[in-house]
Amino acid sequence: MIEEGQAADQNGDSAAAADDQKKKKSSFWKELPILLGVAIVVALLVRTFVIQTYYIPSGSMENTLQLNDRVLANKLVYHFSEPSRGDVVVFEAPVSWRSNLDDKDFIKRIIAVGGDHIQCCDDQGRILVNGLPLEEDSYLFTDASGATVAPSADDFDLIVPEGRVWVMGDHRNHSGDSRERYVRSGGDPYESTIDIDDVVGKSFLLYWPLGNFGWMGTPETYDQVPDPA
Known part of the structure; x- marks a missing residue:
């Protein structure tokens, strides 16, 4: 039992x-x-x-970013700090900057921020920010022969308005940016710069293709730029 x-x-x-x-x-x-x-x-x-992926639709940032590269952008960082010189940023472009109204997100490098005096160029063809010539060879476009594109084919001289940034592509001959808008607008400092409220985020990682994988830092030349007078 x-x-x-x-x-x-x-x-x-x-x-x-x-x-x-x-x-x-x-x-x-x-x-x-x-x-x-x-x-x-x-x-x-x-x-x-927080974070968003973006693909690169043009060659305006070569050789830093190639056509169809994918990057990650930190959308939170500028809630706690201001955009800085040397940052590669995604921003919502003004309508006047767009060749296609649907293409609103641009990616460029910040060269100068509000209050900076930016000029082109010194006797060696370099862009000056607050009197300091930028050494841009580390990121400017280089062709198949290894020749580096000139920092700018156009002259400019202005004080960047407060709350705005001056942006340029790393392939200066193939980029619609602040310099181009400055020339087209007859030197208008507002038409040629971007409101920091329109900056969406900071690109910090190139993740595709895997062969180009790498972190995106700030070139050393920007560490040496003095504050505006």
Whole structure:
């Protein structure tokens, strides 16, 4: 009788375990849509407020960024700090800058910030910021022969308005940027600069293609720029 009782208990335990397993499976499938929904919401929040991927649609930032490269941009950083000289940033371009109205997100390098005196060029063809000539050879476009493009083919001389930034592509002969708008607008400092509120984020990582993978830092020449007088 004891052995039969034990067998009955074991059978009962097995049935209970199987029942629990069914309940767990059923609970998982019921919770799965909720988990997927939460994951989608989190991904959308991250994309909207923290980090977003961008692809490079033109050669305006060569050789730093090539056509169809993919980068990550930190969209949170400028909520706690101001855009800095040397940063490669994504920004919403003014309508007057766009050749296609749907192409609103541009990527360029900040050369000067509000209050800076930016000039082109000294007797060696270098751009000056607050009197310091920038050494840009580390990132300016180089052709197949290894020749570096000139920092600018156009002259300019202005004080960047407060709350705005002067931006340029690294391929200066193939970039619609502050210099181009300065020339077209007859030297208008507002038409040729970008409001910092329109800066979406700072590009910090080139992640695709994997052969070009790398962090995007600030060139050393910008560390030496003095504050505006």
